[in-house]
Amino acid sequence: MEHESNVKSRLVLRSAETIFSDIIQKGYFERYDTASLQHEFINFNNSFKIKNGRTPFIYELFHYFFRSLDPSLRQKVLELFYEKDYNWFITTGQYLLFNLHSWIKDLRKVDKFHNNSDKISQFLNVWGKNFHDIELKGIRETSSSEYPDKILLELTNNCNLDCIMCGVGKNPYDPKKNISLDLVKSLCNDVLKNVSNLRLNGLGESTILPNFLEYLELISELPLQLEIVTNLNVKHQLVWKKLVDANTNFLISCDSSKPRIYETIRRRSSFSVFKHNLKLLTDSISHPLQAQIIFTLMKININEIQGVMELALELGIGGVIINVIKSEVNNQKWIDNNFDLILQLFYKASNFAKTHGIKLKLPDHLGNF
Incomplete structure (x- = not known):
């Protein structure tokens, strides 16, 4: 004492x-x-x-x-x-x-x-x-000769969609929010040539850059594995073809397999464009895990998990990643109040994934499945 x-x-x-x-x-x-x-x-x-x-x-x-x-x-x-x-x-x-x-x-x-x-x-x-x-x-100092294995690079903070869980798309397109091609050239000649993995990721949609293929051409010359997070809503088949040619791994945002709910969540989107591009990718990739779906769980789509799992199976998509939106206390209350239902849906999705050989990633803060 x-x-x-x-x-x-x-x-x-x-x-x-x-x-x-x-x-x-x-x-x-x-x-x-x-x-x-x-x-x-x-x-x-x-x-x-x-x-x-x-x-x-x-x-x-x-x-x-x-x-x-x-x-x-x-x-x-x-x-x-x-x-x-x-x-x-x-x-x-x-x-x-x-x-x-x-x-x-x-x-x-x-x-x-x-x-x-x-x-x-x-x-x-x-x-x-x-x-x-x-x-x-103390924290070990990293020498200037050491580089990370993976870098996340946001090419733009502009987005073509206005998703209900994100405020980026409500803003008008602003070229000042794009990384310049010259800066990417500089990065390619320095740090990026020394890393193994590069993910094009962020709050914006990389593929809406008017000269996205010029960025891709620079990056494709590097000896790294490219990965992109995308909403797959750009009507430019050459973009998707070139990304596939570069052996890109795709993390694809999809919160419902039903057009009405999908377009309600991802405002300004087109489910038909999304589905067309998704089919284009899955017909071209070399391995099912080269394309994975990112599903963001929220109140409006709580019953859509199974449909997205079935969509993945239908198109030969190798993985589904489920995130739970967490931003405000009120939203946390919704998660708490529906926790038992969420667990049931996760168990169902987990069993479906095991049966059909789909790699399913669930939020680890909600328990083990």
Whole structure:
């Protein structure tokens, strides 16, 4: 108890409200995936003040967040936080808190929490060791001669569609939001020639660039694997042919196999154009996994997963990646309220994928399937 009292004075006797205000001011809670934790903290903080007439200390918040852990594991988690100071929490500990909170919350949802507490313990050990190493040795400097294996490059921040879950397409086309061909030439002569994989990705649609084929010609000369994320709504067959000729891997956005729902989600799109281009690709690729669908789950298309799985099977598409849109607290509430249904749909999709040899990727924060 004496040890606990001494270490509490370093961090956990500070005001939880003050610390979380510091975190929010530093912008951490602007991340898309922290809304649930922020919402839970606000509710706990307000309830605590009403009940106790004061704001909670950070250790009281920790006890609340980790209340579902078995006692021995909870003590292990708390001791890790107790031995640290305020600066550690701001720079490092807040990320551990978010990770653990997410694991506990999601494992509890799938009703396997007690069977999976060992996974949290294992995660805590690995996470703690990694950050201990960083604290003791510092972050290893990367020499100028080393390059990443993969680079994500956004050629444009313009988009031809105005999707309901994204605000980019509502803006008019602006050439200033395109990367210049000269800059791409410079990148090809420097960093890009030293990487193994390049993904054309971002908030914009690369293939709408008027001179996209000039960009592709430059990139195609490099000894790398090209990958593109695309909505497949550009009426330019030569673009798709040249991408296939370059042995490109395709990650294709598709949120429904039904034209009405598809076009409702992806405003300004044409399902017939999309389906035509998709058939063009699947008739030309050398391997089913060269084309994969990215399905973004939201309230409007919760019952569309199976249809997209069947579309993939019909056209010989090798993989489906399901993302869950996470942006606001209200949306997180919708996910929470429909969690059992989402799990059922994921299990059904998983069984379908296993039966038909489709590679299915599900959001790992929603449990194991």
